Amino acid sequence: MRVVAMIMAGGEGTRLSVLSEKRAKPSVPFAGKFRIIDFTLSNCVNSGIFDVGVLTQYRPHSLNDHIGIGKPWDLDRARGGVRLLQPYQGRNDESWYRGTSDAIYQNLNYIQERRADLVIILSGDHIYKMDYNTIIATHIRQQCDLTVGVMEVPLDETDRFGIMTTDETDRIVEFTEKPKNRDKGNLASMGIYVFNADVLIKRLSEGSDDKPRIDFGKNVIPAMVAEDRVYAHRFSGYWVDVGTIQSYWETSIQLLDPALDFDLYDQGWVIRTRSEERPPVKVGPQARVGQSIVCNGCMIRGTVERSVLSPGVYVSPGAVVRDSVVMNDTWIGPGAVLDRVIVxxxxxxxxxxxxxxxxxxxVPNARQPDKLNTGISVIGKSAHIPPGISVGRNVVINADRDTEDFPGGDVASGETI
Structure with missing residues (x-):
């Protein structure tokens, strides 16, 4: 049975503020040396799926450079392998992807070329480890047209997800996209769908102005629940959507907890990535490092507490990095202090x-009160923070800001530069 994976990786990720200003959300660095999409790509390879299409759209350059021909994931193959699928202008009605199912519809030729029997559609912006053979087995056993990966979430969070209502056999009888009322149960869609390829092609080709087929959650799945065999596959492992500043920061800090049920060091399920050759970590004589992730190429001469440092970070003598996430090749000057910051x-x-x-x-950020309201400040790529100034809480420093962009010196809580 031939399985083709299609990874949705074109999202803008606006809730990640400046972190996704210059890159697509799946390309945002995570856990030191990885990118968010590495987890989905590694799940595919570890599950024995080597036909992978990655659908990109918003600022794809960083993602394209990262994936390349797929060698780190053993996807540089003469048959199968990974292909990056961008939207394109054609003689018909091809254009920018208007939604998740429209993106698949515009690439049905890729699925047909691969002669797929099953298509597994995945999100490229979630952190989890899953053997996709388990959901495929459910799909075959139940003789489904569509199987949806689901997991139980707290009732007070159901308005963030598509919620499935099932019968006693786990057949989905109702699908509600982000319900405002808490009366549809708590089985949330994980954005993992297994389709029979012929059914997928048929259903997406039915789209019209009266029956749009633009988005899986809003259009396709509700229509299929009424007409096809649609079942839920329950997942009980670790799964996180790091789509907000708060969840990104929380999940990063959670990785430091030895009790967390998510093992990055499991040799039986390796998370692969494109790694740069860097020298080992160097820790100076006065340095102190506690409960942190520190990647190759870092030089620590100050104090690092409960933080995640990507490759090449330099922490000067007397500097303190606390409860923070610091990405590649950042330089932290002598005596500087970072507290609850994403850099x-x-x-x-x-x-x-x-x-x-x-x-x-x-004190929420004045321009982005819905994104920054828990005390976390964010600094964009290649910004320069002047010596000696104080930057408050819930502050956004946009990318490429230089010292002359701080004419007043200190930056109060909730401000944006």
Missing amino acids: DKQVVIGAGARVGFGDDLT
Whole structure:
């Protein structure tokens, strides 16, 4: 049986603020050396699926560079392998992807070329480990047209997900996209769908102005529940959508907890990525490092506590990095202090600067109050923070900001530069 995986990786990820300003959400660095999409790609390979299409759209350059020909994932193959599928202009009505199912519809020729029997559609922006053979086995056993991966979520979070209502055999009898009321149960869609290829092609080709087939959650699945055999496959492992600043920061810090049921060091289920050759970590004589992830190429001469450092980060003498996520090749000057901060790549933190300063954690960001309201400040790629200034809580420093962009010196909580 030939299985083709299609990974949705074109999302803008607006809730990640400046972290997704210059890259697609699945390309955002995570857990030090990885990108978010590495987890889905590794799940495919570890499940024996080597026909993989990656659908890109928003700012794909970083993702294209990262995946390349797929060698780190053993996807550089003469038969099968990985293919990056961008939207294109054609003689028919091809255009920008208008939604998840429209993206698949515009690439049905790829599925047909691969002569797929089953198509597994995946999101490229979730953190989890899953053997996809288990959901495929459910699909075959139940003789489904569509099988949806689901997991139980707290009732107070059901308005963030598509919620499935099932009968006693786990057949889906109702699908509700992000219900406002809490009366549809708590089985949330994980964005994992297994289709019979012929059924997928038929259903997506039925689209019209009266019956749009633009989005799986809004259009395709509700229509199929009424007409086809649609079942749920329950998943009980670790699964997180890191689509907000708060969840990204929380999940990163959770990785430091030895009790967390998510093992990055499991040799039986390796998470693969494109790695750069870097020298080993170097820790200076006055350095202190506690409960942190520190990647190759880092030089630590200050203090690092409960933080995640990507490759090439330099922490100067007297600097303190606490409860923070710091991405590649950032330089943290002498005496600087970072507290509850997410720092993008190639940032320079001036000597003596204090970022994440003050006790007013609940003052929301004035421009993005729905995204930054828990005390976490975010610094965009290649920004330069002047020496000696204080930057408050829930602050956004946009990418490429330089010292002259701080004419007033200190930045109050909730401000944006």
